[in-house]
Amino acid sequence: MGSPGVGVLFNPALSEFVRTHPSSLDYLSVIPDRTWADHGPGASPRFEELAAVSHVLDQAAGSLPLVMHSIGMSICSADIFDEDYVDQLALWRARYQCAWASDHLSFTRFGQGHEANAAVALPVPYDREMLDLVVPRARAARERMGCPFLLENNVSYITFPEEELTEAAFLNQLVRESGCGILLDLHNLYTNARNHHFDPNEILGSLAPDAVVEIHVAGGDELLGFHTDSHAGPVLEGVWQLLEDVAPRLPALRGVTFEFHESSWPLLRDEGVLAQVERARAILARAEAAAG
Amino acid sequence: MAIGDFQRALADMTLDARLAAAVRDRGAGALDGYALTERERHRLMTVSRQDGMSVNCSLARANRFGAIHDAFTMTCVLLQSQLRDLLDELWSRRRPDNYQLAGEEAAFAALVESRLADGTLDAPYLAEVFRYERICWDLAMELRLCDRTAMEGRRRTTRFLHDPGALLDALSRYQLPPADVPADDYTVTVLVRNGDLVAEWDEAVPTS
Numbered sequence: 001m002g003s004p005g006v007g008v009l010f011n012p013a014l015s016e017f018v019r020t021h022p023s024s025l026d027y028l029s030v031i032p033d034r035t036w037a038d039h040g041p042g043a044s045p046r047f048e049e050l051a052a053v054s055h056v057l058d059q060a061a062g063s064l065p066l067v068m069h070s071i072g073m074s075i076c077s078a079d080i081f082d083e084d085y086v087d088q089l090a091l092w093r094a095r096y097q098c099a100w101a102s103d104h105l106s107f108t109r110f111g112q113g114h115e116a117n118a119a120v121a122l123p124v125p126y127d128r129e130m131l132d133l134v135v136p137r138a139r140a141a142r143e144r145m146g147c148p149f150l151l152e153n154n155v156s157y158i159t160f161p162e163e164e165l166t167e168a169a170f171l172n173q174l175v176r177e178s179g180c181g182i183l184l185d186l187h188n189l190y191t192n193a194r195n196h197h198f199d200p201n202e203i204l205g206s207l208a209p210d211a212v213v214e215i216h217v218a219g220g221d222e223l224l225g226f227h228t229d230s231h232a233g234p235v236l237e238g239v240w241q242l243l244e245d246v247a248p249r250l251p252a253l254r255g256v257t258f259e260f261h262e263s264s265w266p267l268l269r270d271e272g273v274l275a276q277v278e279r280a281r282a283i284l285a286r287a288e289a290a291a292g
Numbered sequence: 293m294a295i296g297d298f299q300r301a302l303a304d305m306t307l308d309a310r311l312a313a314a315v316r317d318r319g320a321g322a323l324d325g326y327a328l329t330e331r332e333r334h335r336l337m338t339v340s341r342q343d344g345m346s347v348n349c350s351l352a353r354a355n356r357f358g359a360i361h362d363a364f365t366m367t368c369v370l371l372q373s374q375l376r377d378l379l380d381e382l383w384s385r386r387r388p389d390n391y392q393l394a395g396e397e398a399a400f401a402a403l404v405e406s407r408l409a410d411g412t413l414d415a416p417y418l419a420e421v422f423r424y425e426r427i428c429w430d431l432a433m434e435l436r437l438c439d440r441t442a443m444e445g446r447r448r449t450t451r452f453l454h455d456p457g458a459l460l461d462a463l464s465r466y467q468l469p470p471a472d473v474p475a476d477d478y479t480v481t482v483l484v485r486n487g488d489l490v491a492e493w494d495e496a497v498p499t500s
Contacts, residue, residue, distance in 0.1 A: 033391070033392060037394065037436075037437070038390065038391070038394070039393070039394075039427075040389070040390060048437060049437075050436045050437060051437060051438050051439050052435070052487070053434055053436075053437070055439070055440075071391065072391040072392070074391065077299065078295040078296035078298075078299050079296045079299070079300075084355065107299055107303075108391055109391055110296070110299050110300050110303045111300065112296070114389070115389055115390075116303065116307075116387040116388065116389055117387070117388040117389060117390060117391055117393065118302075118303035118306050118307060118352060118388075119306070119351075119352035119353075119355045119356050119388050119393060120306060120351045120352040120355055122299070122302055122303060122306060122348070122350055125335065126301075128296075129295060130293055130295070133295070138395075148431060152428040156344075157342075157344030157345075157347040157348055157351075158342050158344040158345055158348065159339075159342070159344070160335045160338070160339065161334065161335060161338050162331055162334070162335070195344065222352060223347060223350060224343065224346055224347050225343065226343070226344065226347045228347065228351070
């Protein structure tokens with residue numbers, strides 16, 4: 001396996017950047033859900049392509065590999081596993097030949113009959129019952145998409161008592177039983193550790209090292225006394241430090257992706273994004289040297 | 293399926309802070325409508341007392357408001373203190389039904405329209421600015437689905453009763469327009485030019 005690369009998660013503010021700086025990136029991560037309007041299960045047609053954004057991505061795909069990071073699977077929803085949605089992801093994956101695909105280990109969609117949405121990704125308790133729900137779905141998604149399928153560790157502002165498994169144990173079992181990989185979001189981990197007062201290195205030290213395929217790095221800000229995963233501004237120093245610590249220990253790592261919200265573009269601009277990319281690249285180079 | 297009811301309860305508490313507060317204050321009685329195990333009930337009562345539950349509620353509201361704000365920025369500025377009550381009313385009636393949060397803008401627009409029509413919503417310049425943003429939003433929705441060139445020149449018109457330049461200039465800077473914006477009758481055309489929306493109108497002709 002080659003050296004891991006560095007990418008950014010596409011948002012509309014990056015349209016010009018990806019056109020003018022393709023050589024600064026190894027790949028572009030894309031939220032496919034932002035390229036279509038989903039009119040809902042039963043609608044015909046259900047998915048309608050958004051031509052303007054697809055045009056930008058078609059152009060970007062000419063000079064950069066794309067990977068996909070979807071937001072609508074809601075794989076932990078007890079009520080819903082939307083196979084038509086997974087099929088749509090598989091079509092999108094095939095169109096751009098994405099090297100891997102990912103989604104989130106959380107739920108937003110709920111309700112039997114009439115579907116509703118929580119409007120924010122909600123965490124699930126790390127119990128055997130949840131593993132039994134998610135494992136076959138993750139396996140099905142991986143098989144349907146025909147590429148490595150990763151699930152991202154969640155950010156959570158609440159904690160559940162009496163969980164049966166630790167987060168690391170849950171993730172390790174999920175990987176072992178489903179064949180999926182982990183998208184390790186270091187800002188999510190940093191946020192949880194800061195808000196709930198634990199040492200993030202405890203989780204990093206317990207994760208199966210060969211399960212982590214992609215890492216997300218990002219910034220955040222404060223709300224109601226909590227650090228939030230808002231993707232505001234550049235990557236936080238504490239997150240860079242976690243990347244520095246963990247990167248040498250991850251033999252299956254294929255990419256580090258910088259995420260930011262488009263509202264931070266005036267703060268970052270080309271120079272700011274390039275600075276994050278270069279810093280990630282330098283850390284990966286040190287990690288590779290350390291790993292021998 | 294108990295876990296389904298647990299998730300529905302947690303999501304309902306996230307979308308409706310009043311339910312979260314009721315669980316915190318009244319305990320299990322506020323969860324009677326959900327088929328929960330003892331452990332699930334205990335978990336929901338525990339999280340209802342955590343500050344992080346307020347963060348969840350605030351983020352859900354912020355995410356829902358994001359789409360509305362993007363589409364009706366100037367209307368939101370003009371609504372000022374009425375905005376919060378309007379959003380509370382809107383969101384007490386409907387939950388999002390789509391992971392893309394589609395429909396939030398349309399539901400907001402429908403509520404503003406109905407409240408303007410029955411006279412229960414009023415603010416200086418609100419009706420004309422809302423009508424303007426409504427046609428901009430309609431065009432933007434069409435524009436995102438087609439090739440930029442296919443809509444070149446497409447246009448919609450609306451009527452302003454005050455100088456649109458003064459209104460739109462102030463509101464685009466998130467500022468309330470002055471109370472004495474000159475009154476006149478203007479036809480504003482919003483058209484697609486080079487893939488973007490552009491507003492045009494004739495300047496009022498001085499009468500003296």
